[in-house]
Amino acid sequence: MSSHGPAAPMTARRSGPLTGTADVPGDKSISHRSLILGALAVGETTVTGLLEGDDVLDTAKAMRAFGAEVTRDDAGVWHIHGVGVGGFSEPDNVIDCGNSGTGVRLIMGAMATTPITATFTGDASLRGRPMGRITDPIALFGAASYGRQGGRLPMTIVGAAEPVPVRYVTPMPSAQVKSAVLLAGLNAPGQTQVIEKEATRDHSERMLAGFGAQITTEDAPEGRVITLTGQPELRPQSIVVPRDPSSAAFPVAAALITEGSDVLVPNIGLNPTRAGLFTTLREMGADLSFENERVEGGEPVADLRARFSDAMQGIEVPPERAPSMIDEYPILSVVAALSSGKTVMRGVKELRVKESDRIDAMARGLEACGVRIEEDEDTLIVHGMGAGGVPGGATCAARLDHRIAMSFLCLGMAAKNPVQVDDAGPIATSFPIFVPLMRRLGADLAGG
Ligand code: S3P
Numbered sequence: 001m002s003s004h005g006p007a008a009p010m011t012a013r014r015s016g017p018l019t020g021t022a023d024v025p026g027d028k029s030i031s032h033r034s035l036i037l038g039a040l041a042v043g044e045t046t047v048t049g050l051l052e053g054d055d056v057l058d059t060a061k062a063m064r065a066f067g068a069e070v071t072r073d074d075a076g077v078w079h080i081h082g083v084g085v086g087g088f089s090e091p092d093n094v095i096d097c098g099n100s101g102t103g104v105r106l107i108m109g110a111m112a113t114t115p116i117t118a119t120f121t122g123d124a125s126l127r128g129r130p131m132g133r134i135t136d137p138i139a140l141f142g143a144a145s146y147g148r149q150g151g152r153l154p155m156t157i158v159g160a161a162e163p164v165p166v167r168y169v170t171p172m173p174s175a176q177v178k179s180a181v182l183l184a185g186l187n188a189p190g191q192t193q194v195i196e197k198e199a200t201r202d203h204s205e206r207m208l209a210g211f212g213a214q215i216t217t218e219d220a221p222e223g224r225v226i227t228l229t230g231q232p233e234l235r236p237q238s239i240v241v242p243r244d245p246s247s248a249a250f251p252v253a254a255a256l257i258t259e260g261s262d263v264l265v266p267n268i269g270l271n272p273t274r275a276g277l278f279t280t281l282r283e284m285g286a287d288l289s290f291e292n293e294r295v296e297g298g299e300p301v302a303d304l305r306a307r308f309s310d311a312m313q314g315i316e317v318p319p320e321r322a323p324s325m326i327d328e329y330p331i332l333s334v335v336a337a338l339s340s341g342k343t344v345m346r347g348v349k350e351l352r353v354k355e356s357d358r359i360d361a362m363a364r365g366l367e368a369c370g371v372r373i374e375e376d377e378d379t380l381i382v383h384g385m386g387a388g389g390v391p392g393g394a395t396c397a398a399r400l401d402h403r404i405a406m407s408f409l410c411l412g413m414a415a416k417n418p419v420q421v422d423d424a425g426p427i428a429t430s431f432p433i434f435v436p437l438m439r440r441l442g443a444d445l446a447g448g
Pocket of ligand 1: 028029030102173174175176177179201326327350
């Protein structure tokens, strides 16, 4: 959806203790991929535990527009009747991906090697984000694109009629770019290769293999080399989506910073390409444990238990860890503000092209709440004020960014004075039950 209605301000007050169990929704990255690969398989894929947030619902709508049948039954299971690789039909209207960079970028890749034309748009946040990182590699397959200046949406893609396979070195660590190239490679003859210097989330590779594609990953001196053989017949799957570690990050962090808290967050996907935040929090001295570790549906899973931790220390986060926690820097910067000493986050310039410029959004909001910040293009440094030490008492701009809104609401639960966000509406894109879930744990959230 390209707009979520009038702004919904929300205020978080010092709360706690937060206690109980937090059942967070399904993984957003895996949910998008289930719908897209289900639409490209021949036959019926079922998906249990799909994230029913606006971003994913927009991808479901898009898959219908490309010809797949996508329905939800009364038990909440999603059914996708796919059209097969190369079987997308031309949408008869503009595809609106709402707030979702993952949705639009993966879908552009998926249609780029089929001889159809599609026009994409999104909300004000998505229309401001760069699409050149997708249009550059899909041009190598033979697709053409016509967008606004700076490679912005709205944008029309004309899929290649006679696609050729591609060997592509991703210029930035991005699972979206890698995945778009692999999805485009599905309908190209021969072998498509993606090389990434730093490993990013590998859900596409795992799921493509699960659907029966021939795909290999090899660690070579030049980086991670992923090789996909084109034009497979994808076999439909029964997918159980693990719960989202990026959503779990919010109740976990809120428990760590809010006095007296003890919260269990069960069944969280702990794929090592996603779990960097939890490693970092433990290095800072968080009382965070993994219970009941197991493997489900090919992904490692555990129950997370987080207890209030009043002696967390700032650290230097290793830059090479960034891809495995890229969406978690906003909430980490909140934990950092309530720890002692400084937390240094380097190698994070990709944060500037997320749903908002997340370095700027966190820096300005934290400063307004009384926290000292240093930043440059690629770095964010937070000077911690210790447990309970952040003054708060400000209104922070969410900038159409769900993770910024949730981060500042968590800050308000532990700051001395209330913290308001100007618009909590974007939270519905990834974590529609955030507010009732946090209230059940004991959070004092008002408005919205
Ligand atoms: C995602 C990849 C990441 C992440 C986004 C989800 C994905 O983006 O920030 O929330 O599902 O592939 P980049 O590929 O831009 O790093």
